[in-house]
Amino acid sequence: MFDHRIHNFNAGPAAIPLPVLKKAQEEFLNFKGTGMSVMEMSHRSKEFEAVLARALDGVKNVMGVPDDYSIILVQGGASLQFSMVPMNLALPGKKIDLIQTGAWTQKAEKEAKKHAEVNIAATTESENFMRLPRPEEIKLTADAAYVHMCSNNTIFGTEYHWLPDTKGVPLVADMSSNICSRELDVSKYGLIFAGAQKNLGPSGVTLVIVRKDLAERADKKLPSMLQYRTYIAENSLYNTPPTFGIYMLALTMEHIQETGGLKATEARNVAKANTLYEAIDGSKGFYRCPVNKADRSRMNVNYRIYKGDTANEDLEKQFVKEAEAAGLAGLKGHRSVGGLRASIYNAVGQDSINALVAFMNDFARKNG
Structure with missing residues (x-):
């Protein structure tokens, strides 16, 4: 079921x-x-x-x-x-x-x-x-x-x-x-x-x-x-x-x-956010997070896809479409800022983060 x-x-x-x-x-x-x-x-x-x-x-x-x-x-x-x-x-x-x-x-x-x-x-x-x-x-x-x-x-x-x-x-x-x-x-x-x-x-x-x-x-x-x-x-x-x-x-x-109270919840959230931000920062500029590093959210991760020095909206639309087909929902950024956003609240497990990162790596390999 x-x-x-x-x-x-x-x-x-x-x-x-x-x-x-x-x-x-x-x-x-x-x-x-x-x-x-x-x-x-x-x-x-x-x-x-x-x-x-x-x-x-x-x-x-x-x-x-x-x-x-x-x-x-x-x-x-x-x-x-x-x-x-x-x-x-x-x-x-x-x-x-x-x-x-x-x-x-x-x-x-x-x-x-x-x-x-x-x-x-x-x-x-x-x-x-x-x-x-x-x-x-x-x-x-x-x-x-x-x-x-x-x-x-x-x-x-x-x-x-x-x-x-x-x-x-x-x-x-x-x-x-x-x-x-x-x-x-x-x-x-x-x-x-x-x-x-x-x-x-x-x-x-x-x-x-x-x-x-x-x-x-x-x-x-x-x-x-x-x-x-x-x-x-x-x-x-x-x-x-x-x-x-x-x-x-x-x-x-x-x-x-x-599941361990807020201390354990926070530890899981830190690990999830770190995994995702490391994937973004380690993509050699294909993915970029515009948020000041010290102020990055553990709950809402915003990022853009770049071709050269310019954010590529066509690739971002393609990313969202292919991600949905792969069972990854809700990744379109808010209309006021554009780009991509992964909201990784408490109920989003590390398995979902791993699946997203694997998809991101594959997408970058094919389109970078």
Whole structure:
């Protein structure tokens, strides 16, 4: 039944661990003897509340979330968080600092400006976001309401391997594309948010981890559905949640724990990224990664095919077409940057990386 699985490099929705899919398949029609699917049961039932507890406890245990933080599950994707964060965390008369590193921080800036003055603390837009700002380039406001950053840039293929020093100002991180891919200290952040569809499960669920005191900043006149405190008070059950997505999140957290936690996950991700980048850098210029080496993402690997000193779009189109025929899906780069992109999230195994590298080497031999 699983003989025809392809190598999935899609940027999101993305690969889900096969053991998670198999477990969901086993329980799909009859969840734990209830005679119904998780998708059919009431979100107020004791059976689903147990599923929700598994998901929330799984996040807490896997990520080491401190007790003074709340873990909530909302809808609307990370894009809704571009509005919810300033609605809840902005303070009268104070600026929001934002580190501009690509499309997702640009969208966050647009929404934040509707609620407060935004200070662009640093930007690399003039370099097409092919590197991150250096620490000395970031000019923060001393009394900002918070600092917004995107920890990994899916489109441009950059990732922070360090954190800006915000001098005690709460740090908000959009972690949609590298959540749970590495160890981290949650206490260094005021708020973390992430869409589920890259490392946590299927689309439809958004994870928010917020320091409890920050959740109390919001004006109580803000619509209930847009207040973090509403979800905290109601344990993410204020309205009907995406029950199946939460169930899949629970299974994914359990899978991470069963396979060694974030330390082992990070080690696998480092090995995968190193294998792919070494193939690119070792291709004698046929493949080239435009991203500053120190800022390269472990999750989204961008590269181009060159003939001489020029990127060759015809060869890139041929590469994508032949790769799909060979069972390697999702390798076309984002339309705003072109080229090729391999998204190698947690569920993409080393076997898929090896298959991609073998294909790349063969393609280069035939077309170089």
